[in-house]
Amino acid sequence: MVSVAELGTEKKITWCPGCGNFAILTALKRTIAELDLEPEKVVVITGIGCHGKMGDYVRVNSFHTIHGRVLPIATGIKLANPELVVMGFAGDGDAYAIGVGHLPHAIRRNIDVVYVVHNNRIFGLTTGQATPTTPKGMKTRSTPYGVPERPLNPLIMALALGATFVARGFAGDVNHLTYLFKEAVKHRGFAFIDVIQPCVTFYNTYQYYRERVYRLEDEGHDPSDWEAAFQKAREEELTNDERVPIGIFYRAEEPTLLDEFPHLAGKPLVKMPLTVDISKFLPEFR
Ligand code: SF4
Numbered sequence: 001m002v003s004v005a006e007l008g009t010e011k012k013i014t015w016c017p018g019c020g021n022f023a024i025l026t027a028l029k030r031t032i033a034e035l036d037l038e039p040e041k042v043v044v045i046t047g048i049g050c051h052g053k054m055g056d057y058v059r060v061n062s063f064h065t066i067h068g069r070v071l072p073i074a075t076g077i078k079l080a081n082p083e084l085v086v087m088g089f090a091g092d093g094d095a096y097a098i099g100v101g102h103l104p105h106a107i108r109r110n111i112d113v114v115y116v117v118h119n120n121r122i123f124g125l126t127t128g129q130a131t132p133t134t135p136k137g138m139k140t141r142s143t144p145y146g147v148p149e150r151p152l153n154p155l156i157m158a159l160a161l162g163a164t165f166v167a168r169g170f171a172g173d174v175n176h177l178t179y180l181f182k183e184a185v186k187h188r189g190f191a192f193i194d195v196i197q198p199c200v201t202f203y204n205t206y207q208y209y210r211e212r213v214y215r216l217e218d219e220g221h222d223p224s225d226w227e228a229a230f231q232k233a234r235e236e237e238l239t240n241d242e243r244v245p246i247g248i249f250y251r252a253e254e255p256t257l258l259d260e261f262p263h264l265a266g267k268p269l270v271k272m273p274l275t276v277d278i279s280k281f282l283p284e285f286r
Contacts, residue, residue, distance in 0.1 A: 001036050004029045011056045020171030020197030020206075021050060024118060025057055027169075027177040028087070032060065035182055042085045045074050047099065049091030050125045050199075051118040068099025071106045074113045075257075081268040082258055085185060086113040093123045096132040096152055107161045109257040110189040114181070117154065117192075120199035128202035140202075154194045155233035159226065159250060165191035166229065166250045170213050171198060172206055176246065183248060189256050196246070209244060212236075216247030223251045 007029040015021050032042055042060040046052040048067040055062025061084075065073045070088040078086045090099060095117045106115065122140065123129040129142035133154065137146040158166045165187045169177040177195065184191035196213070198205045222228060229250035236244050258264055 002033055002039055004033050007032055007039065007059050009057055009059050011053075013057055014053065015050060016199075016201045018200040018206075019050070020120060020195070020199065021054070021118060023171035023174040023177060024051070024089070024116065024195055024197060025054060026174050027181050028054070028058060030174075030178045031181040031185060032058075034178070035185060037085055037185070041083060042087065043074075043077055045070050045077070045086070045088045047090040047094035048125070049094050049118070049123070051089050051091045051094075051197075052125075054089050068094050068097070068102070070094065070099065071102035071113075071115065074115070075106060075109070075111050078111055078113050079258070079261075079264065079269065081270045082112070082264070083268055087185070088113060088115045090115070090117050091124075091131075092117060092119040092121060092133045092154075093131040096154060100132070103157070104161050106190055107158065107163045107192070110164055110254055111257045112189055114184045114187075114191045115193070116181070116184075117194050118197040119154065119194050120197045120203060121151070121205070122199050122203040124199045124202055134203075153233065153237070154192075155249060156230070158192045158194075159230055159233055163192050163250070164189040164252045164254050165248070166233075167191070167193045167248045168246045169193055169195045170209055170246050171195060172210055173213070173215075173246065176215060180248065183251075187251065189254060196244075212242060212244040213246055214243065216245045216249065219245075221245070221247065221249075223248045226250055226252075 039060045044055045044062045046055050046064050047070045070090045074086050074088040121133045130140045130147050132152040134147050136150050167180045169180045196209050232245050
């Protein structure tokens with residue numbers, strides 16, 4: 001069994017001290033250790049943004065892809081080798097702006113991957129511009145007169161699209177976040193987790209959320225009840241920002257994309273012999 005310490009790397013962590021990304025990294029390492037996953041069978045895919053360094057800081061396979069393309073890469077890796085535990089990490093700019101078009105398709109395919117969004121409601125790496133989840137009216141470097149649009153609600157979006165696992169975590173509660181990650185890995189199908197991840201440098205929301213966050217598990221929420229999940233996903237706006245639930249909003253068992261491809265059952269694609277001679281095509285790519 002691998003320990004949390006053994007999952008560290010020699011890379012110097014360059015996130016700002018206190019950044020919510022640290023809790024997400026810790027939850028990831030604890031998940032691998034506590035579920036006794038083999039590190040060589042875990043793949044972490046990251047996009048562009050401060051979160052994108054996750055792959056440098058954990059001793060598993062990783063793929064740092066271009067902006068907004070975490071889900072296509074995760075889908076391809078899982079189809080090629082279903083034996084792998086595939087976990088995608090994206091920022092809110094990454095996942096809900098340029099990459100949002102991939103979310104409906106990952107959800108309707110119910111591909112068996114975990115998708116974690118580091119939602120700090122700001123572009124951190126590029127020093128403080130508005131993203132699709134920045135609150136309306138907030139002044140940022142790209143919106144000096146205030147954001148004119150309503151923020152996107154990722155949980156409502158995922159529920160409405162039919163996601164089979166919808167959760168929200170808070171970087172200020174790493175034990176609960178670890179629980180969510182573990183449940184997401186165990187889920188058969190697409191597992192979506194939006195994480196409230198305060199950016200201490202450009203939008204520090206720790207205090208705001210500490211005063212408002214509560215665990216759904218403590219109030220007897222039934223995660224098999226889609227309508228109750230929908231109501232809980234709207235609770236922040238319905239209570240004028242007074243109550244912010246975290247936990248598993250919804251969970252259901254449905255066929256995964258791999259269930260629809262019986263010819264992929266058994267040996268993973270990557271272990272099958274190559275029966276086509278591709279050598280004559282290769283010169284085109286030189
Ligand atoms: Fe974290 Fe914000 Fe610093 Fe990026 S800019 S490392 S999100 S605190």
